[in-house]
Amino acid sequence: MKPAKFDYICAATVEDVAEVLGEHGADARVLAGGQSLMPMLSMRLSRPQVVVDITRVPHLDGMRIEDDHLFVGAVARQQSLAGVADLATRFPLLSQALPWIGHYQTRVRGTVVGSLAHADPSAELPLCLVAMNGEINLRSPRGSRRVRAEDFFKGTMLTDMADDEFIQSARFPVAKPTDRFAFREVGRRHGDFAIVAAAAVRDDTGIHVTVGGVNDVPFRRRFDGLEVHDIGDAVSELAAELDTRSDLHASAALRRQLVRSLASDTLKEVLS
Ligand SMILES: Cc1cc2nc3c(=O)[nH]c(=O)nc-3n(C[C@H](O)[C@H](O)[C@H](O)COP(=O)(O)OP(=O)(O)OC[C@H]3O[C@@H](n4cnc5c(N)ncnc54)[C@H](O)[C@@H]3O)c2cc1C
Incomplete structure (x- = not known):
């Protein structure tokens, strides 16, 4: 399939980009790396009237x-x-x-x-x-x-x-020297989007875990005063709070299990 017809504008300045978006609004799409937009255009999942290429705008690549x-x-x-x-x-x-x-x-x-x-x-x-x-x-x-x-x-x-x-x-x-971070992900194959991903952070405000691949947006949950022996209960609570659904890639039950397992591993790492 080929994209539906659109006008291509190669912006030279940030002001150009703003002007095109100001004029065309929802009928315009910004083109950056094209790794998601180009397939969406080709599959006609996105049919903008105008595509504004921002890759030639000076200083935006810093x-x-x-x-x-x-x-x-x-x-x-x-x-x-x-x-x-x-x-x-x-x-x-x-x-x-x-x-x-x-x-x-x-x-x-x-x-x-x-x-x-x-x-x-x-x-x-x-x-x-x-x-x-x-x-x-x-x-x-x-x-x-x-x-x-x-x-x-x-x-x-x-x-x-x-x-x-x-x-x-x-x-x-920038992380402070005392901050701790851990990241885990499970995907179907190398390079695929996450079925579930989890990141734990321990900083001077406390401990929190952020989960991706489950809710519509990354879900962050604080765990105040968490100790290693509390992790099992904490991750079960977390899995119950999430909106786990079944789809082509994984059942809701598998996603819940992955949340428990990945959140537990990341929390153990930042608490060790
Ligand atoms: C084979 C393959 C595997 C991939 N696997 C993963 C993966 O595992 N994890 C992952 O996260 N991604 C993955 N991706 C997607 C990839 O990370 C994309 O690069 C990313 O989603 C979009 O960045 P882009 O610069 O290509 O944006 P584009 O494709 O140019 O744009 C994507 C969308 O964002 C909008 N946009 C872009 N820049 C701006 C801006 N500055 N302001 C407003 N709107 C903007 C566009 O209008 C469009 O709607 C994969 C892609 C491919 C092709």
Whole structure:
């Protein structure tokens, strides 16, 4: 199948992107790495009148540390994370999750921000952004605004972005030396989206687990005062709170079991 007819606009500036979105709203789609958009266009699951290519906009491909955050521009590629200095110590969760995001070939094209905008409930980067308390910077003809990760994801492929907004950048906080992080995922094959993924974080505010692949958005749960001997009960409570459903990839019962197992492993790791 081929995409339905659309107009292609190659934006030269951030203002160009805002202008196109301001004019066409929901009839326009931003093109970043194209790893999700192109298949959706080809299958006619998405039929925009206008596609605005943001990959030639100067300075949107940057990744830099600024104010204790990793600042990721809208067209910085997923694989570029591997080149961030001291990724494993400053951003342990991103370092652990990166190899699970598709394949090397898709990571070289796919952007970090494109994955956040796409908001697939099984994608690793939205889960990381929520677990790390990150932020999204949105831009539109009306100006800019910042949204916390936990307020950004609203449903399956549904976000807080208005029709005339796009993501200009995302920010992931640098880990403190005392923070602990653990990530686990089960997928059907290497490079597939997660059937279930879990990330545990222990920082100076407490302990929490974020689960992806189950609810419509990454689900974060705090566990105050948790000790190793409480983990069994804690993960059973967590599995019961989640909206586990059966689909082509796994039964609800298998998903619940995976939540218990992955959450338990990650919690043991951050508590050890
Ligand atoms: C074989 C294969 C395996 C994959 N496996 C995984 C996996 O295991 N885990 C995973 O997470 N992903 C996986 N993916 C998807 C991949 O990570 C995509 O790269 C990602 O979902 C989208 O990023 P992109 O830059 O390609 O965005 P695009 O495809 O260009 O865009 C995706 C959507 O986001 C919108 N968008 C993009 N950028 C912006 C922006 N700045 N502002 C507003 N809207 C924007 C687009 O309009 C579109 O609706 C896989 C893809 C393939 C082809």
